[in-house]
Amino acid sequence: MTKLVDMSGIEKHFPGVHALKSVQFDLVPGEVHALMGENGAGKSTLMKILSGIYQRDGGTLQIEGRDANPTSPREAQALGIGIIHQELSLMNDLTVAQNIFIGREPRKRFGRLNDVALNAQTAEIFASMNLSLDPRAQVGSLTIAKQQMVEIAKALSFRSRVLIMDEPTAALNDAEIAELFVIIRRLKAEGVGIVYISHKMDELKQIADRVTVMRDGEYVGTVDAAATPISQIIAMMVGREVKEEPLVPPDLSDAEVSLEVTGLCRGHEIRDVSFSVLKGEILGFAGLMGAGRTEVARAIFGADPKDSGEIRVHGQVVSIRTPSDAVKAGIGYLSEDRKHFGLATGMSVRDNVALASMDMFTGRVGVLNDGEISTTAKGYITQLGIRTPSDTQEVRLLSGGNQQKVVIAKWLLRDCDILIFDEPTRGIDVGAKSEIYKLLEELAGQGKTIIVISSELPEIMRLSHRIAVMCEGRLTGILAGGKYTTQEDIMHLATQRVAAMQVTGTAQ
Amino acid sequence: MTSATDIEKKTPLAGLSESGAYQKLLAFASLIALLIGFSIASPNFMQTSNMIAILQATSVNGVLAVAATLVIITGGIDLSVGTLMTFCAVIAGVVLTYLGMPLLLGVAAAIVAGAFCGLCSGTFVAKMKIPPFIATLGMMLILKGLSLVISGTRPIYFNDTPGFDQISRGSLIGEVFPALPIPNGVLILFLVAIAASYILGRTVLGRYTFALGSNEEAVRLSGVNTDLWKMRIYALAGGICGIGGILIASRLNSAQPALGLGYELEAIAAVVIGGTSLSGGRGTILGTLIGALIMAVLTNGLRVLSVAQEWQTVVTGAIIILAVYADMARRRKTG
Numbered sequence: 001m002t003k004l005v006d007m008s009g010i011e012k013h014f015p016g017v018h019a020l021k022s023v024q025f026d027l028v029p030g031e032v033h034a035l036m037g038e039n040g041a042g043k044s045t046l047m048k049i050l051s052g053i054y055q056r057d058g059g060t061l062q063i064e065g066r067d068a069n070p071t072s073p074r075e076a077q078a079l080g081i082g083i084i085h086q087e088l089s090l091m092n093d094l095t096v097a098q099n100i101f102i103g104r105e106p107r108k109r110f111g112r113l114n115d116v117a118l119n120a121q122t123a124e125i126f127a128s129m130n131l132s133l134d135p136r137a138q139v140g141s142l143t144i145a146k147q148q149m150v151e152i153a154k155a156l157s158f159r160s161r162v163l164i165m166d167e168p169t170a171a172l173n174d175a176e177i178a179e180l181f182v183i184i185r186r187l188k189a190e191g192v193g194i195v196y197i198s199h200k201m202d203e204l205k206q207i208a209d210r211v212t213v214m215r216d217g218e219y220v221g222t223v224d225a226a227a228t229p230i231s232q233i234i235a236m237m238v239g240r241e242v243k244e245e246p247l248v249p250p251d252l253s254d255a256e257v258s259l260e261v262t263g264l265c266r267g268h269e270i271r272d273v274s275f276s277v278l279k280g281e282i283l284g285f286a287g288l289m290g291a292g293r294t295e296v297a298r299a300i301f302g303a304d305p306k307d308s309g310e311i312r313v314h315g316q317v318v319s320i321r322t323p324s325d326a327v328k329a330g331i332g333y334l335s336e337d338r339k340h341f342g343l344a345t346g347m348s349v350r351d352n353v354a355l356a357s358m359d360m361f362t363g364r365v366g367v368l369n370d371g372e373i374s375t376t377a378k379g380y381i382t383q384l385g386i387r388t389p390s391d392t393q394e395v396r397l398l399s400g401g402n403q404q405k406v407v408i409a410k411w412l413l414r415d416c417d418i419l420i421f422d423e424p425t426r427g428i429d430v431g432a433k434s435e436i437y438k439l440l441e442e443l444a445g446q447g448k449t450i451i452v453i454s455s456e457l458p459e460i461m462r463l464s465h466r467i468a469v470m471c472e473g474r475l476t477g478i479l480a481g482g483k484y485t486t487q488e489d490i491m492h493l494a495t496q497r498v499a500a501m502q503v504t505g506t507a508q
Numbered sequence: 509m510t511s512a513t514d515i516e517k518k519t520p521l522a523g524l525s526e527s528g529a530y531q532k533l534l535a536f537a538s539l540i541a542l543l544i545g546f547s548i549a550s551p552n553f554m555q556t557s558n559m560i561a562i563l564q565a566t567s568v569n570g571v572l573a574v575a576a577t578l579v580i581i582t583g584g585i586d587l588s589v590g591t592l593m594t595f596c597a598v599i600a601g602v603v604l605t606y607l608g609m610p611l612l613l614g615v616a617a618a619i620v621a622g623a624f625c626g627l628c629s630g631t632f633v634a635k636m637k638i639p640p641f642i643a644t645l646g647m648m649l650i651l652k653g654l655s656l657v658i659s660g661t662r663p664i665y666f667n668d669t670p671g672f673d674q675i676s677r678g679s680l681i682g683e684v685f686p687a688l689p690i691p692n693g694v695l696i697l698f699l700v701a702i703a704a705s706y707i708l709g710r711t712v713l714g715r716y717t718f719a720l721g722s723n724e725e726a727v728r729l730s731g732v733n734t735d736l737w738k739m740r741i742y743a744l745a746g747g748i749c750g751i752g753g754i755l756i757a758s759r760l761n762s763a764q765p766a767l768g769l770g771y772e773l774e775a776i777a778a779v780v781i782g783g784t785s786l787s788g789g790r791g792t793i794l795g796t797l798i799g800a801l802i803m804a805v806l807t808n809g810l811r812v813l814s815v816a817q818e819w820q821t822v823v824t825g826a827i828i829i830l831a832v833y834a835d836m837a838r839r840r841k842t843g
Contacts, residue, residue, distance in 0.1 A: 303729055327731025341729050344722035346789045351715060356730035358712045366711040410730065 002065045003028050004162050004193040005050065005081075011058030012045055012217075019045045022059070023219045025212055027162060027193040032184060034196045034208035034225060038237055038457065042217040043197050047164050050195075051083040052076030064161070082155025083164040088147050092140030097122035099139050100154045125153045130186055145176030152183060156192075163187065164195040169203060170290055181207055199288040201230045201495045215239050231488065234495075238457060238487035249465040249481045255279045256314065258449040259331070259418050261300060264309030269295045271473040273309075277418070277451060282444050284464025284481070285453040286490045292473040293453045294336065297420045301333040302326045313418065327356060332411035334404075336423035336453070342407045345396035349388050350377035352395050352406050356414040380409035384439065401432025408439065418449040425459060437463060457487045469493035534834055535782055535798045542802065546809035553812050560690060562801070562808045567676070567693035568593070568756045570800040572771055573778035574697075574704045575748035577796045578741055580779055581708070583721040583788025584640035586742070588629060588647035589749050590771030594764070595651040596622045596753025601664030601763035604672065611669055618757075619750035625651065626746015630739035652768060659765040666761050676758035693755050697797075700751055705793040707744070717741055721788025777824070778803055781831040802827070 005027040012020035020042050027033050035043045048054040050061070052070030061068050063079050070076035073083070090099050097118045098105075106117035122135035131149055139147060148168060155163055165184075169177045184194060184207060196208055204211060208225040213236040220236045260276040269292050277283045285293045299306040302320040311318055311329075318329045326333070335341035343352050354361060354373045361369045361376075377391040384405045388398055395406055404424065411419055421440065425433045440463060444450050454460050460467055464481040469490055476493040479485040547554040572589045579586040596618040604614035625647065632643035666672040675692060682689035708714035716737045719727045728734045757763045782799030784791025806827065810820045 301729070322733070323729050324731045324733050332731075333729060335729065340723070341725050344719045344726050344789075346722040347718060351719070355719060355727065356732070358715060358732075362712045366713055368710055368712055368715060370710070414731070 003062070004064060005195075006062040007046070007050065007059065009059035010046065010049060010056050010061070012042075012049065012054065013057050019217050020049075020056075021218045023214065023217070025050075025219075027195060029161070029191040029193050030188050031209040032188060032194045032196050032207050034198060034204050034211045035214065036198070036204075036211055036233060036237060037214035037220075038455070041214040041237075043214055044166065045217075046214070047083065047166065047195060047197065050076070050162075051081055051164060077158045077160070080159060080161040081164070082158055082160035082162065084148070084151045084155060084166065084168060086167045086170055088144075088151055090139045090147055090150060092138070094139060095135065096133060096137050096139055096142075096150050096153075097135035099150055100125070100135075100157050121157075122153070125157055129153060129156070129183055131183065143176065144171045145179055148172070148180060149183060152187075156187075160192070162193050162195070164197070166197045167199070168196070169198065169200065177203070199495070200497060201233065202497055204233070205230070213237055230495075231492075234488050234491045238491060247462060247464070247482050250280070252278045252281050252465070255281065257312075258314055259300075259451075260312040260315075261296075262310045262312075264296060264299060264311075265307045266295065266299055266305070267307065269473050270299055270306070270309075273470075273473075273475045275468055275475060275478060277449050279417075279449055280444050280447050282440060282450040282452060282463050282465050282481075284460040284467045285451060285470065286457065286460045286467055287455075287470035287494045289455060290472075291470040291494065293470050294422055295473070296470070297333060297422055297451070297453060300326070301331060301420065303333065327414060327416065330415075330417040331420065332356075332414060332416035332418070333420045334407050334411065334422060334424065336426050338400075338403050338407055339396075343395050343403060345403075346394060348392045349381070349386070349395055349398070349406055350374055350391040353377040353380055353391075353409045353413055356410050360413075376413060377409070380412065384409055385435065399432070401428040401435065404428060404432075404436060405439075412443075416448075418451070419443065420451040420453070422453045423455065424452060425454075425456075433459075457490060460490065461485075461487065471496050535795060535802065535831070538831075539798055539802050539805065542805050542809065546805070546812065549809075550812045553809060558808065558812070560694075562804045563694040564691050564759075565808065566800050566804040567691070567697040568752055568759070569771065569774050569778060569803065570697045570797060571700050571748060571752040571755060572775040573782075573796045573800045574701055574793055575745040575752070576772070576775045577779050577782075577784055577791055577793060578704065578708070578717060578745045578748075579640070579644075580776070580784050580786060581717050581721045581788060581791045582738060582741055583724065584633060584738075584742075585644065585776070585786070586629065586745060587641065587644040587772045588625070588651060589745070589752070589775050590773075591648045591651040591655065591768040592622055592625050592746060592749040593752040593756060593771060594768030595625065595655045596750040597757035597763035597767075598655045598659050598664065598765055600754060600757055601666065602658060604666060604669045605664050608668070611671060614669070614672075615675075615754055618753050619747050622750025622753065623743045623747035626749070627739055627743040629746065630742025633742065634735035634738040648769075648772065655765040655768070659763065661765060663765065664763040666757065666763075673758050673761040676755050693759060696751065696755060700748060701793050701797055704748070708793060713737065713740060713744070718789060721785075721790070723789075774803060775800075777828045780828060783835060785835075799831075 003026050005025070007026065008024040010020050010023040023042065023046055025046060037043050045054065049056045052073045052075050055071060068079055070079055100122050101118055106114040106121065108114045119135040126133050133146060133149065139150060152163070168180060172180060187194065204225050210222055211225050211228065211233060212222040213220040213233060215237060255278040257276045258279045262274045264270055264273040273296050287293050295304065298304045300311060302322045302325050311320055313329045313331070320326045320329060339345055344355065350373050353376065361373050363369060374391050380386065381388060381391060386402050386405045388402060395403060398406065424440065425436055428436065440450055440452065452463050466481050467479045467485060467490060468475055469477050469479065471494050476496045479489055552558065572593060575589050576586050599621040600614045600618040603609045603617040604611065629644050629647045632638045633640050678692050679689045680692055681695060708717060716727065716732065720734060720738060724734055778799035779796050780786065780799070781802055782795030784795060803824065806824060807820055810823060
């Protein structure tokens with residue numbers, strides 16, 4: 001049988017990053033081949049090469065036995081490769097049929113649209129998927145699951161033989177997932193090959209035939225989905241080698257509780273999250289993308305509303321409705337997306353350092369003391385080693401690590417006791433990473449309370465005195481930091497979905 | 509280490525793009541070119557009296573443009589500056605002519621009314637999250653209507669208030685330097701501009717004005733009450749429109765309730781020509797002043813050359829597009 005896709009020795013470099021190192025992947029007709037790996041393992045990069053979004057730097061790519069080199073998504077489509085991104089790209093105000101045939105609508109003479117043919121052809125595709133959906137329905141009025149079906153139909157309308165699905169169930173509930181799986185099985189039966197990217201272990205067992213695992217841009221192995229225990233797949237994902245000495249958490253048994261969160265809830269995103277952090281402690285928050293960690297941080301900080309939940313700072317209940325309330329209570333939040341949520345990038349280093357503390361530099365009638373702002377900013381530039389030619393340099397011209405230091409300086413100046421770092425080293429190169437780690441440890445040593453959210457397990461292991469793990473909006477456990485906890489332990493908690501837990505419950 | 513070299517590489521560009529300095533330079537050069545061009549084309553142009561006429565014509569639009577600049581730097585837009593000016597003029601008329609209050613009270617009433625209306629716009633934008641374009645469009649129509657209602661659609665004259673017309677037409681400078689009879693209206697424009705420049709450059713309000721336009725969410729997440737500051741900026745802009753109302757009323761010695769529509773677009777044009785970015789975060793009062801002067805010089809010069817009124821409008825439109833295109837082209841180059 002000819003393989004639908006055969007990739008081998010795939011290489012990809014980005015500036016400063018070796019993203020794919022001799023990776024292989026193949027797909028035969030009628031199979032669901034799951035592609036697994038931690039965030040940043042290279043799954044998406046590999047699939048972007050297959051679907052023509054990126055060009056490979058080396059290796060071979062064969063599609064149905066022939067060498068192929070798609071240089072654009074359009075060419076990949078012509079080769080029969082369809083991709084359904086995690087973020088659906090549909091136009092909500094158009095109908096289902098208009099979405100599916102966008103850019104290649106059936107026409108009549110003089111460029112008039114042929115709506116009858118449009119809807120008929122759409123109905124045909126739905127019939128082949130055995131899906132009952134009105135081609136004239138407005139996409140925005142459909143459920144996310146149905147919208148996903150529309151995306152699938154759109155991909156199939158290009159006569160795709162290969163369908164890449166990137167976390168298709170991320171936004172679906174259990175009933176909708178079942179619905180999706182029915183469609184996937186039907187496509188399988190018709191000989192379509194499906195690449196299935198997902199973090200959810202229990203889904204693999206239900207839908208996948210084979211599993212390929214990637215780690216740090218490298219191919220780890222391909223195993224049979226049914227015969228391989230989940231623990232082995234997790235072990236493949238996280239790897240065995242521990243590069244650094246395990247962290248020895250300090251003895252904080254006498255430290256006071258500085259932040260206590262009880263019963264934090266919001267919709268499906270945050271479900272009854274309770275935890276506490278001690279003075280001088282670094283609490284890591286681990287979990288997969290979409291587990292709700294950022295949502296928890298933003299809710300505590302007042303950046304997003306919460307349905308319920310109590311927050312105590314140094315034992316006192318505080319009412320936090322806006323970030324300004326949180327800052328008054330001594331809580332600072334450093335977003336993972338510095339450019340959008342952390343910095344006014346068009347402004348100078350010193351203005352960004354002073355952004356949260358302008359009142360310290362304001363005289364009567366609101367006049368600013370720029371000299372003092374400058375002196376203060378220069379102090380932090382020296383203290384944190386921010387590499388910038390001057391304190392008036394625009395922040396957008398600094399490197400990622402130095403931008404992060406500017407944000408840290410902003411909160412240090414504001415003298416916040418509790419600092420929440422969301423992905424503190426995202427987009428920061430390796431050298432600057434260890435500087436940031438050292439800085440966090442120093443801050444904890446000075447008695448600050450630190451919460452670190454990270455999707456990189458080595459980072460969590462490296463920093464955390466205790467590790468809170470989340471999955472689907474719930475806090476699934478808090479583990480001790482240091483040598484007693486393994487990455488596998490964290491992964492088990494991070495993939496503990498509600499459905500999976502119920503199964504375990506009945507078995508006991 | 510790479511970061512240090514990166515910075516050195518980028519520094520020369522940083523200097524150029526700093527607060528639209530390049531655009532300001534370009535605008536200033538255009539202004540000089542226009543002045544030279546018109547003086548060559550017509551001997552009547554470079555007369556002191558004509559220069560003063562240009563300045564006088566700049567004063568009202570300049571003041572409104574300063575107000576618009578503040579709002580535009582926050583990333584917003586204010587379409588109500590023109591009708592707000594008229595509304596404030598009418599309020600001054602009511603206080604001075606109908607109620608017979610003293611001059612200063614009338615001036616204060618106009619400015620307070622302006623600030624209050626600005627505060628309303630600011631509340632719609634900040635608290636009710638209505639897009640600034642819509643909020644100030646609504647305000648523009650409300651104020652136009654109210655001006656007509658309050659005045660009974662008739663002009664209110666200030667003949668009973670001695671000295672009112674001197675606010676704009678008199679010349680304090682002329683009394684000291686008889687050779688330079690620059691009208692007070694122009695003096696007031698420059699005072700307003702200096703004050704606004706100071707506020708933008710030296711006060712918290714100004715710093716937050718830029719910060720809001722640069723990245724409002726980052727400012728909010730820094731624990732700043734962004735809503736409150738935004739309302740203050742709109743209120744300040746409204747107060748400046750109140751001063752514009754006094755200026756126009758004084759120049760015409762009457763409050764003309766039907767006036768005002770179209771002034772907002774002229775003001776925004778001056779702001780844009782002056783290099784203030786409509787996407788917010790960047791801009792200067794000096795640039796806006798130059799922009800307003802360019803508009804006035806253009807109108808005046810074309811009139812001196814006896815170009816038809818209709819063509820003057822066409823040329824103004826073309827200049828606006830050119831100015832913004834120059835800014836865009838530069839930004840694409842420097843990234």
